[in-house]
Amino acid sequence: MAINRLETQGRKRKKTSNMAALFRALRAGRALRGLGSGLAAPAAKPPCVSLKTGFHRTAFILQDESKSSKHSDQDLTAGTTLKDSISNPDAEESSRPNTSYQDQTDEDGEQYESEEQLQARILGAALEFVPQHGWTIEAIATGAETLGLSSASTGMFYNGAGDLVLHFVAQCNSQLAEILAEQHKQVQLGQAEPKKTADFLRDAVETRLRMHIPYIETWPQAMSILLLPHNIPEALKHLSTLVDDIWYHAGDRSTDMNWYRKRAALTGIFNTTELVMLQDSSPDFQDTWLFLDNRIQDAVNMATSVEQVQSTGEAVVQGLMGAALTLKNLTGMNQRR
Amino acid sequence: MAVYLRRLVRRVVRLSPADCGVPAAAFSRLSGRCWTPPSCRRFSQETGEKNTHFGFESVPEEEKAKKVYGVFENVAQKYDIMNDAMSLGIHRLWKDALLHVMHPQPGTRLLDVAGGTGDIALRFLDYVQSQKERQTRRLARTTQSPSWQDISDNYSGQEDGEVVEAECRAVVCDINKEMLKVGKEKADNMGVSAGLSWVVGDAEELPFDDNQFDIYTVAFGIRNVTHIEKALQEALRVLKPGGRFMCLEFSKVTNPVLAKLYDAYSFQVIPVLGEVIAGDWKSYQYLVESIRKFPAQDEFKEMMEDAGFFCVQYHNLTAGVVSLHSGFKL
Numbered sequence: 001m002a003i004n005r006l007e008t009q010g011r012k013r014k015k016t017s018n019m020a021a022l023f024r025a026l027r028a029g030r031a032l033r034g035l036g037s038g039l040a041a042p043a044a045k046p047p048c049v050s051l052k053t054g055f056h057r058t059a060f061i062l063q064d065e066s067k068s069s070k071h072s073d074q075d076l077t078a079g080t081t082l083k084d085s086i087s088n089p090d091a092e093e094s095s096r097p098n099t100s101y102q103d104q105t106d107e108d109g110e111q112y113e114s115e116e117q118l119q120a121r122i123l124g125a126a127l128e129f130v131p132q133h134g135w136t137i138e139a140i141a142t143g144a145e146t147l148g149l150s151s152a153s154t155g156m157f158y159n160g161a162g163d164l165v166l167h168f169v170a171q172c173n174s175q176l177a178e179i180l181a182e183q184h185k186q187v188q189l190g191q192a193e194p195k196k197t198a199d200f201l202r203d204a205v206e207t208r209l210r211m212h213i214p215y216i217e218t219w220p221q222a223m224s225i226l227l228l229p230h231n232i233p234e235a236l237k238h239l240s241t242l243v244d245d246i247w248y249h250a251g252d253r254s255t256d257m258n259w260y261r262k263r264a265a266l267t268g269i270f271n272t273t274e275l276v277m278l279q280d281s282s283p284d285f286q287d288t289w290l291f292l293d294n295r296i297q298d299a300v301n302m303a304t305s306v307e308q309v310q311s312t313g314e315a316v317v318q319g320l321m322g323a324a325l326t327l328k329n330l331t332g333m334n335q336r337r
Numbered sequence: 338m339a340v341y342l343r344r345l346v347r348r349v350v351r352l353s354p355a356d357c358g359v360p361a362a363a364f365s366r367l368s369g370r371c372w373t374p375p376s377c378r379r380f381s382q383e384t385g386e387k388n389t390h391f392g393f394e395s396v397p398e399e400e401k402a403k404k405v406y407g408v409f410e411n412v413a414q415k416y417d418i419m420n421d422a423m424s425l426g427i428h429r430l431w432k433d434a435l436l437h438v439m440h441p442q443p444g445t446r447l448l449d450v451a452g453g454t455g456d457i458a459l460r461f462l463d464y465v466q467s468q469k470e471r472q473t474r475r476l477a478r479t480t481q482s483p484s485w486q487d488i489s490d491n492y493s494g495q496e497d498g499e500v501v502e503a504e505c506r507a508v509v510c511d512i513n514k515e516m517l518k519v520g521k522e523k524a525d526n527m528g529v530s531a532g533l534s535w536v537v538g539d540a541e542e543l544p545f546d547d548n549q550f551d552i553y554t555v556a557f558g559i560r561n562v563t564h565i566e567k568a569l570q571e572a573l574r575v576l577k578p579g580g581r582f583m584c585l586e587f588s589k590v591t592n593p594v595l596a597k598l599y600d601a602y603s604f605q606v607i608p609v610l611g612e613v614i615a616g617d618w619k620s621y622q623y624l625v626e627s628i629r630k631f632p633a634q635d636e637f638k639e640m641m642e643d644a645g646f647f648c649v650q651y652h653n654l655t656a657g658v659v660s661l662h663s664g665f666k667l
Contacts, residue, residue, distance in 0.1 A: 115647055115648055118667060137440070137442070138442070148578060149578055149667075150577040150579035151442040151551060151579075152439075152577075152580050152581040153665055154440070154442065
């Protein structure tokens with residue numbers, strides 16, 4: 001229904017209240033209609049439940065019921081149903097991700113999501129529009145609109161584009177963790193051969209970097225957003241968990257300086273490969289994977305050469321000690337008088 | 338019906354502790370006065386007439402709206418000047434901060450309730466306009482030189498400029514016709530007409546349909562509403578899902594030293610300014626008293642959450658003199 005515009009000049013206040021009364025009557029009529037249909041198919045729009053408000057809302061069950069009957073035959077919105085309100089306190093334990101925000105005819109009815117889950121869904125939807133708008137608030141606004149929410153909901157993201165980029169990075173990391181866990185299970189079941197460390201690292205990094213390919217055009221913008229001072233701690237956290245995950249699944253159980261050495265090395269390899277990928281124009285990023293190969297080879301060689309140097313060093317030291325002792329014996333200085 | 342039941346519940350809860358905010362007796366209804374003799378107060382509990390605050394006075398609820406109307410009718414002409422004088426121009430910064438936090442996207446529909454002289458709505462249109470210009474400038478910089486088709490489109494676009502702007506609409510709603518009149522004159526003087534509407538309406542009962550607006554703002558108006566919960570519920574109703582409720586209002590100063598200074602300024606200086614500039618002491622006395630009566634930041638945040646808003650947050654501006662509350666309808 002369009003907004004009725006009233007001229008401000010020459011109308012009595014009584015008419016204003018008449019207008020409001022008319023609207024009230026219309027809404028009441030719709031509510032009565034809605035009640036009938038509302039009872040049959042409870043509206044399934046999942047309001048966001050935060051931990052705090054869950055308990056508030058149970059106190060206003062009647063209010064919510066009237067709201068839900070009002071909205072049940074509207075396209076995109078609905079209040080909570082009576083059932084929803086009662087089961088609200090349980091929502092914290094049993095909040096399930098919603099299947100469809102706009103699904104009104106879902107018979108399950110009691111689907112909730114927390115504010116965080118809704119935010120995650122908005123950001124997920126926004127990723128589609130990144131190639132078009134870049135990593136910006138406009139992408140988030142377009143994403144929110146596809147979910148049926150007003151673009152004003154982007155106000156929830158106080159970090160703006162940073163939220164979007166960090167969400168994407170976190171999503172990629174968890175996807176990689178799943179893939180690695182899956183591979184590990186395969187090896188456990190004996191369905192696959194365990195890979196050598198170098199190959200494993202190479203495959204893991206390649207899989208992870210391939211997730212950037214759909215957004216490679218705008219990835220420089222994303223990287224620059226991650227380098228903003230207020231985003232750096234979060235970005236470093238994601239990077240460190242990524243590297244830790246990869247090494248853990250590669251079988252690293254070291255408890256000494258090696259733990260730090262290995263992760264530092266892999267971080268270096270990952271970051272440099274990411275940068276190379278930005279400028280790579282070969283088919284299917286062949287040059288990038290070649291670069292990655294070489295870097296991992298370097299790291300492995302470095303590790304072996306370090307070992308060799310250590311053992312050589314020890315041998316040399318032992319030889320020197322033996323020579324010194326022989327000298328002392330020869331000159332007779334080794335005798336106790 | 339549900340609203341009535343809820344009111345009943347609240348009334349029962351409120352009546353249980355005996356305090357001085359007792360509902361008026363039948364006497365007051367007959368006489369129309371706000372004063373009730375103490376002996377009649379016990380009777381009034383059964384008759385169910387409620388009192389509310391009008392500044393530091395206590396008036397029946399129906400009276401409050403009329404009295405507030407009277408106040409703003411008197412101050413309408415000098416409203417903007419008084420704002421500048423009382424806040425030393427800082428109110429402009431507060432309103433700019435509101436717009437900055439709002440960060441409206443193109444194509445947003447704004448409802449400014451108790452918008453009176455249209456400060457927020459005008460700023461909103463300005464902001465969106467400059468955003469659009471910035472966007473087109475950015476596009477022009479990055480794209481190649483435009484083709485003839487693009488150039489001709491741009492020219493035709495300029496002719497329909499008014500239609501394009503109207504896509505971003507602002508509606509100013511106020512209960513007081515005088516304030517709207519002043520606002521309309523101001524807008525006409527500034528030459529802004531596209532995308533702006535002026536509507537008379539009561540915040541407790543908005544003359545709009547459900548799910549109409551992206552953003553609902555109320556700047557320095559909600560403390561004058563008799564039933565704030567009703568206004569919040571109406572806000573929830575007219576907002577689209579995902580819509581944002583933003584409230585700019587005077588609040589409790591956090592720093593105790595500043596609070597003393599602020600109190601002194603409010604009660605000593607402001608009514609004097611009101612008398613000197615606008616010739617109306619009482620209205621500005623009401624103003625500063627109504628500020629004291631408004632709930633504190635956290636309390637208002639809880640009221641918003643009770644009404645059904647999510648992700649409710651507030652920012653204190655000027656050490657708590659003003660606070661900006663924001664909530665979402667999800």
